[in-house]
Amino acid sequence: MSFERTQEKLKILADAAKYDVSCASSGSKRSNASKGLGDATGMGICHSYTEDGRCVSLLKILLTNYCIFDCAYCVTRKSNDIKRAAFQVQEVVDLTINFYRRNYIEGLFLSSGIFKSADYTMERLVAVAKKLRLEENFNGYIHLKSIPGASDELMKEAGLYADRLSVNIEIPTKEGLKLLAPEKNREDFIKPMVKVKNEIIQYQSERKIIKSTPKFAPAGQSTQMIIGATGESDQQIMWTSNYFYKKFNLKRVYYSGYIPISYDSRLPQIGTDVPMLRENRLYQTDWLMRFYGFEVHEILNNEHQNLDLDVDPKLGWALRNMEHFPIDVNKADKFMVARIPGLGMKSVYKILQARQFRKLNWDHLKRMGVALNRAKYFLVCDSRDFERRDLTSPQLKSIILQNSTSKYQKILSPQLNLFG
Amino acid sequence: MLMSEEHILRYDGTFDGFLTAVFHVFELKLLTVSFQRPERVQESLFGNTIEIITDLEKADRVWKGIKSKTSGTGSYRVYSSFLSEQAGVEVLLLDYLRQAFKSAIPMDSDFSNATVLKVSQIAKSVGREKHRMEAFVRFRLTNDGIYFATVEPDFDVLPLISKHFKSRYADQKWIIYDIKRGYGLYYDLEKVEVMQLSLPEGFDATKTNRDYFTASELEFQTLWQDYFESTNIKSRKNMKLHVQHVPKRYWKYLSEKLR
Secondary structure, three states, X not given: OOHHHHHHHHHHHHHHHOOOOOOOOOOOOEOOOOOOEOOEOOOOOOOEEOOOOOEEOEEEEEOEOOOOOOOOOOXXXXXXXXXXXXXXXXXXXXXXXXXXXXXXXXXXXXXXXXXXXXXXXXXXXXXXXXXXXXHOOEOOEEEEEOOOOOOHHHXXXXXXXXXXXXXXXXXXXHHHHHHHOOOOOHHHHHXXXXXXXXXXXXXXXXXXXXXXXXOOOOOOEEEEEEEOOOOOOHHHHHHHHHHHHHHHOOOEEEEEEXXXXXXXXXXXXXXXXXXXXXXXXXXXXXXXXXXXOOOHHHHOEOOEOOOOOOOOHHHHHHHHOHHHOOEEOOOOOHHHHOOOOOOOHHHHHHHHHHOOOOOOOHHHHHHOOOOHHHHOOOEEXXXXXXXXXXXXXXXXXXXXXXOOOOOOHHHHOOOOOOOO | OOOOOOEEEEOOOOHHXXXXXXXXXXHOOOOOEEEEOHHHOOOOOOOEEEEOOOXXXXXXXXXXXXXXXXXXXXXXXXXXXXXXXXXXXXXXXXHHHHHHHHOOOOOOOOOOOHXXXXXXXXXXXXXXXXXXXXXXXXXXXXXXXXXXXXXXOOOOOHHHHHXXXXXXXXXXXXXXXXXXXXXXXXXXXXXXXXXXXXXXXOOOOOOOOOOOEOHHHHHHHHHHHHHHHHOOOHHHOOHHHHHHHXXXXXXXXXXXXXX
16 A cells, blocks of 8 residues: 555545535444454444544545536536545555554445446445455444445345445435436435335344344445525425435434535535534434434424524424423323423433432432423422413523523624624 | 541452452441542541451452342442542442342432432443543554553543453454553453553653554554544534543544644
8 A cells, every 4th residue: 555645545535525424333233253353233433523523433435536427516526626536445445444453433434426337336335345344354334325326236235245325315305406416316316225225124034034144234224415505494304304214214314514615606605604503403303303202294394394593493392382381200201201392312211210219309300410491491390399470482482592502602693793 | 546436448449349348348237437448548547447358259249239239230330430439439339239238129220319320420420431432542553563552541441441342353462551540451362451561761652653663553643644634624613512522631642633
């Protein structure tokens, strides 16, 4: 491995891969049974965090940033004037193994620009994974990109070596895709997703009968959507997300605030802020759907198409549905306790466990670390002391906002602060 | 001499030593006790000092008792909060065990009980440090073909991470050395052993010196640093979040933060 050449390629191909936000390394069950290298059981590990505060868990690179497509939102689009590079299969294998041995990473996340054809590209991605598994006896985490348009045979092979497969739908609406990537259509993205989903189901049912059936993409599938590039509403984004979760059993949908990378007039211009607060609210909604028992239409519907920016989606829902409150934390079931604004699932489980011993009061809740500054308006506990004022939603909202500071304060208060 | 009810149990600082001490507390029906580790010995005017000699059999009996009265999570919490080395943690754990032995049902999740809550909180911070070590250990390849890492964890977490590294790096020799506590773990491709090193004079654990490390070691560190920079998105810079996830006290052993 020539150090200088690898170094230059790594810089280019890591830089090009960084807009893919997925970095999960959890959810696989690949154990190191044969005294090889690596173990992908248990939870994922973030080995470091970049200065933007994002987790570094995998070596996330493109195999190449040469691409035959010209999608407007993508930094490696054909018409973009940037340095191009391509790794050899062995180079990626060596980097992965050597980084892994030093405990830098949990594994590899390999994506690629599409060169020549979908199959040609997918074949090379699979070759890397195959080499890592069969020649290096590597049991760390491998996330491969499913290349839209790749053949079923290749997708099947990919699933045998990879822990996770993903294909990014990128643009939440069909109309947006037509505008920004006219060469692509939704069906191309969905086809490999369907194939992988069906194989996962089949392998799982075979495993129930024959234990030695190999694992197929044990950490499942994920996808990513770009937020704020095509004027879509939060409702459109989250309903699309919900559709993919339900229809394709996805493990994760990622939301990536659009980072302006071009002067294309169809897109937000360079210098436009990344919609980080909006992205945050979408993730909160995603969590409410996956862990808190909310249905997407409770939070986003025709009357309410966009999330509030000044309050989180759970508080927003509570303020619109005051008739459900206050909730008695000593009696209500898990999903009702989980609906109290300010309570995370960890607090919910703690409350459920602790209340089996005695009725909980304010002091207990506070000591257990339950964040009460918002929650206290929405719950009752073993105390005669609770919010008795009959507050309207707007009154309550303004009390809560006055008593809290948001890390997004700057975005939320647009007026200039002359004397700050 | 003043007579006092208080007994000071002087033990060797190990978990087995602590369990042996607990055995004596129950056997002798001692009421008020405090514990003393070798590194924190101070002569006390009051109270009777009892020298505890670690007895694995007695320790084992107490441990089995703990396991029968708590859930798996509960006994793990007892062990890991002991490793916090916090002043007074032994008295807290003794209180926990006294209550646990009396309780008809496992009380591990009785979070409105102050003792249970405190133990679970300490165990949580130890767990967090354990997880950080699994993340922040950075091996460097020595000329002897051993992957070597130095750490200075806030708590004595090496016993908790041994299994993780053994199953992960089954085909390479490695050492994780706790500089603060002066001992390490050595995996020789067969088993993990506790070991002590006499580090060479002037050895700087944060520097990668060619006398000790292979030539390619610096290259891989450079590649890792390059990767770390390239994968960052500048327009999303958020140093507060960065430092929250990677507190500054860990930086000196993180090769990506050395540039």
